Amino acid sequence: MRAAAMSLTATTRGFVVLLLTVTVISQDDWNVTYSSTQICTLKGSTVEMHCSYRYPFEKDGQKTRVRSGFWFSKDSNNIYVDLRTDPEYSGRVQYHYGNNSCTLRITDLRKSDSAEYKFRFTTNQPGGSVTGSPGVTLSVADLQVNRSQINLYSVELKCQSSCPLAEPQSYIWYSKGRSIDGETSQFYRSYFYRPSRISCAVNGHENSPSPSVLVKDAWDVTYSSTQICAFKGSTVEMHCSYTHPPGIHVTEMFWFTKAKDDEYVKLKDDPQYADRVEYDQKSCSLTIRNLTESDSAEYKFRFKTNQQGGKYSGSPGVTLSVKDPQLQVHVSRSVNRFPTWTELTCQSSCQRPDYPSYNWYNNNVKVLEGKTYLHLQAFGPSDSYYCAVQGQEHFRSHAVYAPKLSSVSVSPSAEIVEGSSVNLTCSSDANPAANYTWYKENQDSPKASGHIFTITDFRAEHSGYYSCEAQNIVGRHTVSVHVAVLGGSWKAAAVGATTAVTLLVVFLLVFIMMRKKRRSEQSADPVQRADNREQDDLHYASIQFSKNLQESLYSNTASAEPQRHVEKEDEGVVYSGVRCNSGIRGQETEEDAAALYSTVKKTR
Structure with missing residues (x-):
């Protein structure tokens, strides 16, 4: 069977690029062919990927039929996450497959969409499931302005993307937020006699401009990032570029954090950083290994030239924060389609410029290595998953697990009198925290939701079994309690007993008083007492x-x-x-x- 024609169209509101065809052989007589394995496009744009797939007409006398086909970018634990079921792509993906061709379309691209996308199809043949690998690597680009000093006041600026866009492109340049007329090239050269903030954008993507840069004079240092967060014990890199007037030479360059009275302590000479720092003189980069919390500081690059007074420090510099990763496991579920799956994603409060790798554990047993996420077809009631930084396993998250050890308490705990108010309180151990729903026996609709269920004016018809369902995104647990009102016969008996006791007390009091009176009379008149005896x-x-x-x-x-x-x-x-x-x-x-x-x- 011949492969269908293949192409890839990257649509970004104004440019279309045709890329070379690449055939990926997965198995003998089974293959998936992508039109390209590399795509670079801009944030906010739309991208289309095209492919074709091939399989044997029949095998062992059985005709081959395709049962399903889908695109995915995440897989783990033998689970392939259909993009249509991923909440991150909800409402943004469309694809088609059939007649040996396959297409994926993603709209409103985000930086997080940068990933490798693969097509997978399954057939009725034993073992007849094929994934085209390697897939298509999509890079969602950022723009930035780079500068080159021409002379003392003349500067050439370049609007550059983090990955190579299809050429040619039409650009828009901005000065102090306003577009500069007539400037549509990727380069912009001008004289800057006073400081100006300059930015750029690709025509048709004005909503995704570059960060603005301050062009002030020939002396300048620009950092690729001014805020960096890193884990304790890890390695960090800082990058910059610098400019100076033409015709002079740089004699020395270094990084520092401490300065006083125009005296700068070079990091290489600081005992705190001994044997932990490296400079790259050509790229103006700094590397620090085995980070500690005390390394949190503002780092600046400084260079000196052969010109008198020709010294310059880039300020503000790069602020580094070194901290514990404070890992958390984010839980999401598949949407819209079957099969269902649960995705666990390891997240950190420290957003690193690179993407660290994590190991996954269930009940302290390692189940996956080097992945940011873990996929599960089912989450068991006894499962307890957590993640840890690969190579720094002492940094670990809290475990996530379904509700367990649920219990219900009743207040008042003694016998309930008709007409009183009753509180049912449900509690359980769960992470994420559980939500509570209350049900009464033989009734399908819930009675209430929340940690506490209050029944005011409790009546006989309220008696029965009440169930509390504790539920979070990974599971649920139900516990029941029986609540009964003090009934009519019991109430009558209680009232009768109370009345009898009251009458008995009154009778005893009267008897005691009469006896005291009689003794008093007998003491006063013994003769009369003798005559009255019976x-x-x-x-x-x-x-x-x-x-x-x-x-x-x-x-x-x-x-x-x-x-x-x-x-x-x-x-x-x-x-x-x-x-x-x-x-x-x-x-x-x-x-x-x-x-x-x-x-x-x-x-x-």
């Missing part, structure tokens, strides 16, 4: 006589009623010993002890 009592009195009695005196006194038998009077009888003494002192006989028995019958 039962018969037999009393024995102890009697002493003043004279000697030789015999016992028995006296029986009965009431008007018939006499009862003494045996029936046993109940309630109290016996008291009676002792009788004779009238003569010192004489004692057996008759001295005598008993006087008196039976008293009360009239009923």
Whole structure:
């Protein structure tokens, strides 16, 4: 099967470039052909990539059919991220494949779109999946103004991109924000008798101009970057360019951070940087290795010439910040199409000019090396992923994991009384932090969302099982709790018990008061007390006589009623010993002890 015609068109609102065809052989009889493997275009523009693919008509008696085809720039863990499912390209990519041709179109290009793009197709044949590799390397260019000194006041400026654009291009030059009429070339030469800010742009891309540069006189130092962030222990490079009037020669150049009274301490002579710095005299660059936090400073380039007073320092210089990377794992999910995937991206608060490599770990086991991102088809409930700087693994991020150890607490924790207010509080351990949704048993729609669910005026119909679903972007976990109101029968029993206790207390108080009153009355009138008794009592009195009695005196006194038998009077009888003494002192006989028995019958 012959390959279809191939071309690549880079559309940037006004220029079209045709590039050479490159064939990439992936397997025998299987291939993908790109029209070019290198494209440079401007930020904000639109780019198109074209390719063709080939496969055997049939294999082992089975006719070959293409099942799917897509473009991707990210792959890891045997997962290829279809650009149409990547949130970073949402609404900006279109492509077509069929009849052995394939096309990718990306609009509104960003600096982050700089990457290698590949086409992959799958067939119905066993192992019949092919990726065209190497792919197409896209570089989204930045513009900058470079200067060359012609003489004391004449300067030539060049609008240069970070990668070679297709020629020819039409340019626009700006002075103090206003366009300069008649200047459409990549070069601009003029006399500058006073400082001026100059910038440039490609015609049709006025929204993506270069940074402005201050053109002031023949003496100047320009830095490629004035802000750099680097990790502790890493290596950093700083670059610059310098100009001076023609006809003089540079005799010395160096970098410094410390200066006092026109005395500059060269970095190579500073003990703090011993054996850690290098200069490149030709390119005006500085390299510092094994960075420490104390290296954070403003670095400046200075040169001296053979002309008297011909010394110049570029100021302001390059501000270097050396810090811990403070890594974080950013989580994103596929959009719009299947199959689904989860992307973990290692990010740092320190934005380095280069792109450092990272290693990936799951539960402290290394799973991938040298990638900024990691792709997963599924994120398990026990998975815990983190990233670390390659070669500096002590710099690591916090792990990301699905919610776990979820729990629900109920307040008040005692039995809930009907009509009261109830708070259900859900908590879990998760990173990223979990969001909470509340459900009631046998109900599909959620009852509430948030960490706390409050039910005011709790009723019997509110009783039942409540579920809290803790969810973040990588997983979810559900926990339930049963909440019940103190029911009607229980409430009635509780009210009845309360009433009974209250009545019992009142009765006891009344009884105690009556008893105290009765005792008081008995103490005041013992005779009346005896008359009011409701039962018969037999009393024995102890009697002493003043004279000697030789015999016992028995006296029986009965009431008007018939006499009862003494045996029936046993109940309630109290016996008291009676002792009788004779009238003569010192004489004692057996008759001295005598008993006087008196039976008293009360009239009923």
